[in-house]
Amino acid sequence: MTKPAPPRRRRRAFDWSTAAIAFLAIAAAVTVYVRDGREHFLSILLGDVTLFADMLPKVLAGCLIGAFVTLLLPREMVARWVGHESGFAGLLIAAFFGFLLPGGPITIYPVAGAFLVMGADAGAVVAFIVSWTLIGYARALVWELPFFGSDFVIWRIIAALPLPIVAGLLARAVVRAGFEYRENTQ
């Protein structure tokens, strides 16, 4: 079984969820303007625009990192480390890779798919995805930090540290209980 190429998704600059947020934003801005006056409205706008400008270089760097990692990543080499029967160490390594690998979903899911093809077990794959989602540094630096500030983000990440391992162990327990996760239709 060869790994299928990741499907190319058509990306648009604007979609319905952005439209919904835009609608909420405009409604909120009008509320603030009418209720609190022009002065207050402008001071909030200025604060937000400053935050936006502050984020831009980080987001651009994040996009470039994601694009280059997708092109350069030796997927097979990574997958060899979390092979079948890798035990508890396999979970730790998978979680560590999840922390380390930058990039968006378009990078991470194909890597996770490659893990499976290379013989990684469900627990390792689950630990990898959960770790990337919750403690991946690129995501936290680019997105979370500007919105929440460093104290909150560090605290949240500390609270999340054990979770990839917990998820991996749970996944292994479910598989041991008889859940068949490999599809036999290939």
Add this chain to the structure above:
Amino acid sequence: MTLAINILLWSVVAILAFIAAMRGRVLLNEGSRTGAMEFILLLPRIGIGVVGSGFLAEALPNEWIAPWLGPESGFFGVVIATLGGALTPGGPVVGFSIGAAALKSGAGAPQVIAYSTAWALYAIHRLIIWEVPMMPARIVWLRAAVSLPLPFMAAALAMVLGRP
């Protein structure tokens, strides 16, 4: 702080670009173009998300947020936040702007952590749009199912650790 992060991120970019350039100009060009395109597509979302979350936080009266998601809302608030996270559509901008707006207008930190953890792990649209096309479906459902308790654990750990 923000300068240090910028330096760190751009150093990573420089190293990756250098490795790509060593492997050939085509690779360097393709990486730069894909990354820049992604960035341009994200710009309007980020702008709306950042500016919107500021106004949203200001417009929402504390009296609304606090009883449902405030620090006193306890486990019930965590449940509400987890449900909200699972049902929030959209990319990182949407989830983080809503979380930040809630935090600014009086939501408790463990509740916000439950919200963003649930949203990151099993927002329903993301499972369907991203994970299922790229991974065996049974693995996706397995991962989503074992992720169900994680927002509660994150919130509980956050409560135990205490606010920084």
